[in-house]
Amino acid sequence: MPDDKKAIFANITADDVANEAGVSRWTVNRAFRKEASISPKSLEKVRAAAERLGYVPDLRAASLASDRSNLVALLIDDFANPHKLVMMERLTRILRREGWDILLINTLDRNDAGHALLNASQRRVDAVILIGLQFDDDMLETALHARRFRKLIIFARSSRNPDTISIAVDDVESMNEMAIYVNERGYRRPMFLAGPRTSSAHLLRKETFVEYWRQHFGIEPETVEVSAYDPALASDVVENVLSSRNPAMLPDILVCENDSLAIGATDVIRHKLGLRIPEDIAITGFDDVPQADNPNYSLTTYRQPLTEMVEYLVEVLSNPDQTNLNRLFTGALIARRSA
Amino acid sequence: MPDDKKAIFANITADDVANEAGVSRWTVNRAFRKEASISPKSLEKVRAAAERLGYVPDLRAASLASDRSNLVALLIDDFANPHKLVMMERLTRILRREGWDILLINTLDRNDAGHALLNASQRRVDAVILIGLQFDDDMLETALHARRFRKLIIFARSSRNPDTISIAVDDVESMNEMAIYVNERGYRRPMFLAGPRTSSAHLLRKETFVEYWRQHFGIEPETVEVSAYDPALASDVVENVLSSRNPAMLPDILVCENDSLAIGATDVIRHKLGLRIPEDIAITGFDDVPQADNPNYSLTTYRQPLTEMVEYLVEVLSNPDQTNLNRLFTGALIARRSA
DNA sequence: GCAATTTTTGCTCACGGGAGCAAGAGGAAT
DNA sequence: ATTCCTCTTGCTCCCGTGAGCAAAAATTGC
The missing domain is CATH 1.10.260.40 (lambda repressor-like DNA-binding domains)
Structure with a gap:
């Protein structure tokens, strides 16, 4: 035909x-x-x-003539974290509903971030959304210098760079809530399991928890660092730290910076150390990934108000201003059986 | 400044x-x-x-003038499946390396597929890549009719539509391998746990397994259908089917169409039915999602050669032909403790 | 019914670069 | 040095739309 x-x-x-x-x-x-x-x-x-x-x-032509592309670049650096999938689902759904298309860019590693931004620039996206951890302040500086886009939005992480817009959960508030919960449930020997501290990029979660504990009990809780937000790595680290320990010296709760770490910790505590959760060691996470609700984990965690956050993101996108659009959100502690 | x-x-x-x-x-x-x-x-x-x-x-202008956008649309309909994250990681990484940008479109549901394709058309993408399940042959027909893009690629699923290019694992070969494995390990009362049968969109996995069993044992294995590839739903269905059963009537292995179903089944068999895996009931999956390697599941499954498949996809993108580019791949059975 | 508005329509110019051709520059062969 | 050939370079003419203005049409008020 x-x-x-x-x-x-x-x-x-x-x-x-x-x-x-x-x-x-x-x-x-x-x-x-x-x-x-x-x-x-x-x-x-x-x-x-x-x-x-x-x-x-033809939106290419429209965009060329009007200087608005209705395109945003989504830069993601870590596809291993299931929470990313949740965020992507929410972002793609709501942004599309509001008429924004998404250019998905996999930022391979820290050194690649510059190239990734170049990619976005060449398509003349209206904004760049960063979801990830390796975007530290140094990198942001470079990004802002070379930018051909109007807005740089850091999603689900706070940033102190004045030229970026950060949309995130309030780490201090949320982790304080978690600390209060841990305290009230009677745990007294917490250990904090933190992710990597890449130069200036740091989450306030650890600091907040440590500070709370110091204020209330006058002691510094033990903290352990994992070099990536990877369950397998978390398993290794936890095994190293705990396996040789006298049972009396074990923490009674492992407060983890996010669910990925918590899940890795759960697995190793159960299967390698042969301990019960929460009876021997309790565990908390952060993010409320889908797996957290799984009966295997039933993880006590903190849920970010993703939908609200993305809806605010849409507002930011159509806002002519470029600064002072930072916003912190309040989520909800989800208590399950793990703590 | x-x-x-x-x-x-x-x-x-x-x-x-x-x-x-x-x-x-x-x-x-x-x-x-x-x-x-x-x-x-x-x-x-x-x-x-x-x-x-x-x-x-400015790539918009370049694309406008040259009629090649170096952009492909990635249509995804189910963000719940962790395997999607793996596929996206591989796709974004390799496509970017080869100079292709990706427009990510969340196809909400079957009725939305048309709009999603319209989106892609408006950006004049060079090709559309479909990853998902609700893209049945009816929908493809509509898509092809209205298309403003050169290629429609069905990734990780086979399609019989002559105007599409399908890049997938050979369902017949892979499921036969799985059936042989199940047979050789001595299982004799298999039950097949299948996903939804949306009109003409069907995977050959169930048919292949059933056919193998019929040929070798002269009996039709029991099959059960779950209305979505969702672990929680799979849990419900498996509980409904098995909980009231006389232990002697239980299957000795649950062959699942993919890992999501297998994981849901594993959870319910262990925690609700209180049975051991693989001693009481063995389980197999398909896809080899990251979780399959988790000690909780240690799932015997089938791994698709994703990197190879994406590399072939890149080849297809730069190939001037539009038909007869279908290709089936061979993956590998990953034997773990679950069966 | 006529002037004053308001809405709708057509148009010029511009957005930023590519295809393909013709002119220019440079080098090799004679 | 001349001719021929090849590699570079500049140019004309598009690609398909939007902004903003002026002309045309429709609407309003009296």
């Missing part, structure tokens, strides 16, 4: 539709532009003609 | 660089085009000038 093939490959433009509908090209374009003023009659004519011809506006 | 601000927001174009370097605009563009012919001397001059001014070519 040659006719069909032609229909498939022909490049129908607004001019063709204009001919078909008996109006000018600009009226056609206006029919597809939200804010444009057009009479209901021509709108109808254009719609019908476009339908017949199978016309779809 | 007003100078800094200007540098950030000014729109440096090839013309500016041309002035700075003392060459024509076209020479500047050529310096950034792979196949262009340019003398080493002017290349150097242009590079230096571009560096000084912070020039980055």
